[in-house]
Amino acid sequence: MMFDRPSSFALAAAALLSSFSVLPGCTVGPDYHGAPPLAEDARGAAFVRTPTAGTTATPAPREWWRALNDPQLNDLIAAALAHSPDVHIAQARLRESRAQLQSQRADALPKVSANAAALRMREPDLTALNSAGSSGSSSASSGRGPLQLYTAGFDATWEIDLFGGTRRAIEAASANTEAVDADLADTQVSLAAEVAQTYIDLRDQQTRLELARRQADTEQKMLALTQQRRERGTAADIDVERLTTQVENTRSTLIPLDAQMSDSLDRLAVLTGRAPGALDQQLAPARPLPAMPETVPIGDPSTMLQRRPDIRAAERRLASSNAQIGEHVADFFPKVTLFGDIGFSASDPGHLIRKSNFSWITAPYLQWNAFDFGRTLGSVHAAEASRDEAEARYTKTVLGALQDANSSLSRYGHQREHVVTLLKVEASATHSATLMRQRYSAGVATLIDLLDTQRQEFSAQQNVVAGQAELLKDFVSLQKSLGIGWRAPQG
Numbered sequence: 001m002m003f004d005r006p007s008s009f010a011l012a013a014a015a016l017l018s019s020f021s022v023l024p025g026c027t028v029g030p031d032y033h034g035a036p037p038l039a040e041d042a043r044g045a046a047f048v049r050t051p052t053a054g055t056t057a058t059p060a061p062r063e064w065w066r067a068l069n070d071p072q073l074n075d076l077i078a079a080a081l082a083h084s085p086d087v088h089i090a091q092a093r094l095r096e097s098r099a100q101l102q103s104q105r106a107d108a109l110p111k112v113s114a115n116a117a118a119l120r121m122r123e124p125d126l127t128a129l130n131s132a133g134s135s136g137s138s139s140a141s142s143g144r145g146p147l148q149l150y151t152a153g154f155d156a157t158w159e160i161d162l163f164g165g166t167r168r169a170i171e172a173a174s175a176n177t178e179a180v181d182a183d184l185a186d187t188q189v190s191l192a193a194e195v196a197q198t199y200i201d202l203r204d205q206q207t208r209l210e211l212a213r214r215q216a217d218t219e220q221k222m223l224a225l226t227q228q229r230r231e232r233g234t235a236a237d238i239d240v241e242r243l244t245t246q247v248e249n250t251r252s253t254l255i256p257l258d259a260q261m262s263d264s265l266d267r268l269a270v271l272t273g274r275a276p277g278a279l280d281q282q283l284a285p286a287r288p289l290p291a292m293p294e295t296v297p298i299g300d301p302s303t304m305l306q307r308r309p310d311i312r313a314a315e316r317r318l319a320s321s322n323a324q325i326g327e328h329v330a331d332f333f334p335k336v337t338l339f340g341d342i343g344f345s346a347s348d349p350g351h352l353i354r355k356s357n358f359s360w361i362t363a364p365y366l367q368w369n370a371f372d373f374g375r376t377l378g379s380v381h382a383a384e385a386s387r388d389e390a391e392a393r394y395t396k397t398v399l400g401a402l403q404d405a406n407s408s409l410s411r412y413g414h415q416r417e418h419v420v421t422l423l424k425v426e427a428s429a430t431h432s433a434t435l436m437r438q439r440y441s442a443g444v445a446t447l448i449d450l451l452d453t454q455r456q457e458f459s460a461q462q463n464v465v466a467g468q469a470e471l472l473k474d475f476v477s478l479q480k481s482l483g484i485g486w487r488a489p490q491g
Helices: 008-022 064-068 071-083 085-106 126-135 165-232 237-252 254-271 301-307 309-332 375-441 447-481
Strands: 111-121 147-160 335-346 358-367
Touching: 064 071, 064 165, 064 447, 071 085, 071 165, 071 254, 085 165, 165 237, 165 254, 165 309, 165 447, 237 254, 237 447, 301 309, 301 375, 309 375, 375 447
Parallel strands: none
Antiparallel strands: 111 147, 147 335, 335 358
16 A cells, blocks of 8 residues: 655654654652661661670571471461461552552553544435425425445554653652552561461460469369368368369469460461461460570661661652652643544545545644642642651651660560579479478478469469560560561562
8 A cells, every 4th residue: 555755744743753752851850869867876786775695686587487496387477478368458459559550651652542433424405405495395305315434543642741740650650669569568577477476375375274274183183182181080171171262263264264265266367368266176286385596686777777668668658759749840831742643534435545535633732731820839839748748757667667676675685584584483483392292291381381382383384484475475576676577579
């Protein structure tokens, strides 16, 4: 198919289009130079509240939970990161943000559409109608035959980004997508920590329940022996009543512990994306608490500030807010849109694609909202205020992260010392109870003395278990405060 040589106007239009396509343009609005420097005195080689023992300055591993050497915990966290609804929500938001970025980038390109139409019209014969009216005749004209028109073509529009408004919009959308990506990582960090703490609660409750049952069994045996001694006249009724009270007190601790175990099992099931009760068979058998590592790698404040997902999200939202200022500033300036259309039109569809039926049009279109009575200026001021808010939120996030890490280190260090003290108390209480049982069997100690030492031994054992569980949860909180436990998104 051959066309006529383009006219001088067509060549001029093509040259104009080419010049606009290579025009670099300027980008209005403030350029982003990174987040403001904060807390320089806290970016040293060590945290302020680093314990004197139990930690090292080596970087913390991403999958910190493996240091606890508990395969069931590893499986639960892996299941939660794969199937938790919270993770799925964050992943969907990331996909949505990426799609919005793709759409924003497409706005910088021409919009091309195809069109086709078939028109058929019949109109009256005006000459015949006029003749009939003048002669007074009532006969009507049959009119002319129907008109037919067939068209097909393409049209395109392109708003030239002369002042960078579209580029700023893409910059803002890109930074926002990176912030949503960091939100996903933050969800993973929180989820891994919550699963670990709930699992530790479950094993703590199971261990304390087992201790209470053993204590109740021992006291029940003592009650039976004392009842036999009363029947023989060597024990008083008050001794039987005291032991009965002790047995019932110990048994009363079993019910709330059993209820707490059910809550922990259901919570773990939901965290891993399953219905309550789905993990009962797997986790109901009692197991000891996970093994606490001797030393904990914590890295340094600078590494922590770079790694925490919530800080990265706050910084990216600051960058997005900064770019949105330029997006609104560009509205002060004229907008140039190029419009073009090529097509064919004919009264016979068989003759549609012929050079004689070819037509084209190009039209540069200038639009400038010169007098908007402050609307654009108000939008710019609003964007600047939003940028200032994002900067303040970034500052708050950084300072909160430093506080979180130092507080977690302080709690962890003090709890380690507390557990050492509790272990000493337990050893002393156990030794005292053993000696008192020997004295009671020899008849040189009263039942009251024996019950008192047993209560102290049982209390010391419960305190050790609770203290060790709290130390493990402080370890988990420390890992969360360091911002580890997230995985890079796929795709």
